[in-house]
Each structure stands twice: as C-alpha cells, then as structure tokens.
Amino acid sequence: MLTINVAVLxxxxxxxxxxxxxxxxxxxxxxxxxxxxxxxxxxxxxTPAGQGIVNLLGQLASGVTQAGR
Structure with missing residues (x-):
C-alpha cells in the first residue's frame, strides 16, 4: 500500500x-x-522539523536584532 504524506505533497x-x-x-x-x-x-x-525551523529562525532574528544595536 502506498501512503503519501500530505505535507510532502x-x-x-x-x-x-x-x-x-x-x-x-x-x-x-x-x-x-x-x-x-x-x-x-x-x-x-x-513536527520536530517544524520546531527546528522555528528555533533556527528565532536564533537568526535575535542575532539580527543584537547586531542592529
């Protein structure tokens, strides 16, 4: 049986x-x-991948904010 992940699709x-x-x-x-x-x-x-993306973007945003000070 073939299953398709909706997110991948x-x-x-x-x-x-x-x-x-x-x-x-x-x-x-x-x-x-x-x-x-x-x-x-x-x-x-x-998903864990989504949480990783959120953490990465949060670190990137805080780095940009600190660099702008």
Whole structure:
C-alpha cells in the first residue's frame, strides 16, 4: 500500500507553482499559492522539523536584532 504524506505533497506542489514565471500568474493563482503555503505551514509546524525551523529562525532574528544595536 502506498501512503503519501500530505505535507510532502504540498511541498512538491508549492515547488512547482513557484517555478513558474511571475508575470504569467493571475491574481487568483497567487492567492491559491498563498493558501497552499499556509496549509503546508500548519502541517509542518507541530513536527520536530517544524520546531527546528522555528528555533533556527528565532536564533537568526535575535542575532539580527543584537547586531542592529
């Protein structure tokens, strides 16, 4: 039996949607991409990989903040 992780499927969809040229996208196409990316974020956030990304971005943000002082 083949199982597909929904987060992986959404990541692949986002990858191929973002490869398209910007000027060939309609406004509705851009809105759909945003909705898909948000859904991907919701699926990834509670996973260990998502927590690692949050920690990494938090460290990066605090480093930028301290460098700006």
């Amino acid at each position: 959404l990541a692949v969809i986002v990858f191929f949607r973002l490869r398209r040229r910007t000027h060939s996208r309609s406004r509705n196409d851009e809105k759909l991409t945003v909705v898909i990316v948000l859904a991907l974020g919701v699926l990834i956030a509670p």
